[in-house]
Amino acid sequence: MTLPRIAVDAMGGDEGVRVMIEGAALARRRHDRFKFLLVGDEERIKTALENHPNLRGASEILHATDVVSGDEKPTQALRRAKTTSMGLAINAVKTGAAGAAVSAGNTGALMAMSKLALRTMPGIDRPALSALLPTLGENDMVMLDLGANTECDARNLVQFAIMGAAYSRIVTGRDEPRVRLLNIGTEETKGTDELQMAAAQLKAAAKDLAMSFDGFVEADKINRGEVDVVVTDGFSGNIALKAVEGTARFVADLLRRSFASSLRSKFGFLVSRPATELLKHHLDPNNHNGAVFLGLNGVVVKSHGSANAVGVANAVAVTARLLEHNITERIVADLERLGGSHLRRTAKAAE
Template sequence: MSLPRIAVDAMGGDEGVRVMIDGAAEARRRHDRFKFLLVGDETRIKKALDDHPNMRGASEILHCDDVIGGDELPSRAIRRAKTTSMGLAVNAVKQGDAGAAVSAGNTGALMAMSKLALRTMPGIDRPALAAVMPTLEEHDVIMLDLGANTEADARNLVQFAIMGAAYSRILTGFDRPRVRLLNIGTEEIKGTEALRDAAAQLQEATGLEMRFDGFVESDKINRGEVDVVVTDGFSGNIALKAIEGTARFVTDLLRSAFTSSLRSKIGFLVSRPATELLKHHLDPNNHNGAVFLGLNGVVVKSHGSANAAGVANAVAVAARLLENELTQRITADMEELQKAVAAASADAGEEAGASA
């Protein structure tokens, strides 16, 4: 089955054109139904394509040699949305020339351009950045928001939960993924008023395709006990960086320990299969591809330092969301939430009338 083509910002990321084209080509080798709109410097893209004959009939090039810098302010980047590779890739989704956009460029600029061009879906106040992280179980956990919104009220958190659950159903295949709000404790009295209000609303909305399990603390995020972790972008970004830093710390600590003496080196050789498995599990390239949820279109953010395999995974995420109609699922869930809110309001009105 052919899919709508995916617009790839070939100029974004730390490694530039070569790794983006290598990644797209690897994704096409895995799934030959992928087709691409490659946005960037035509000369450099064509040179990179010389190594990938499988891309020739599946790609179109949209020339652009203007690039958004990694440290460029979103407010400034927006002004160049019509002349940069990132902006043109996102605009291709808006115009219907592509089904999704993938970029490894400046995250803030990509969010700002995507929100301006695609707008938020009906019923969604703010888009959220969602990413996949490994757990001790076979399935991964989705966490959002990871930086798109530094603050979030109860209404935002409920919407994030709905969007995250829709993504999780696609990722895991679970009919009712387990959703929890990130908090400083699991007791109902813990946390901010926004967290407690969001929890109350999610508990009342029993018709949603999710299982709300209350609160979760940060040390349980990767245990495999939850499928979707919901929080504001400030707390989410801190938690994500702490988890990534801990993973690097453990990896570096093991490397240092295994090279400290001859006995340690022998021990490394014996335990190498286990350490290689750990390295694979913690490699961010194997979980690459954060998604801007809540927009009228699919936009995937690849890590700036991703290698070809990581870019291929980001492309695969975009394709999977297109194939499984993510935006339609979120729309249906939001309609269900509105029904629950209306029913709750009606019941409250009846109780007030009876009391009077």
């Protein structure tokens, strides 16, 4: 099966062209059905492609004269959407020249450009930034929103839950993902009015939405493997994500310091190295790279700006998987089921 082309913003990220091309080439070696539209400085892309003939044969280059900087304000970036590599990659999705776009550039600019060019799908008020996080279970966990919307009402949270569940069904294979709202406690009386309202709506409609919903989850339980989708507003979600990432780095650095503290510790490191390598692999953000803007009329994936080639390849793989399983159509179908469920409840109440 040959998928629609994936537009890659080759200029985004901390190291730009080299890592983005290496990552795309690695993804292409893993999956030869991938085709690419590489957007950016044509000469630099051609030079980078010299070492990757397999990618070169599966790619087309779209020259872009400009780049969105990492510290640029979204409003400034929007004015140059027609000339920047990021803007042209997103526009390729809008015009149908590509099925999806991947960028490691400025997150705020990417969201602003994506919303303006692709618009939100019918039934979705706001798109949400979603990512996969590691857990102690067999599958990664979907979490959203991670920063796109700092304030959300109950309607937004319900829509996020629907989108997150659709995404989870693709990446976990579960027919009914376990969805929970992030809260300060699991008791039904805890949380804001918006959380209470969202929980009530999801509980009433869960059977029609192919999800298992059972209220709230606290932040210290999100990585236990007991939840497939964690839903929250972008403010809380971004804080929770940074706390998880910071804790992972803290544990890794603490282990490294401990193993280097004495000769006996160094010997202990050699003995336990297989276990520490497994831990390192599990906590490496490159192995879970690829945040998705859910709720748009098109697929846009954000790669970590500091991602290496493996990380970029994983972001491309996430993008391809969403295309292969028609994430946009799945969300639309779930929204239609929610509408039908609401109408049935309204009619029953009227009786």
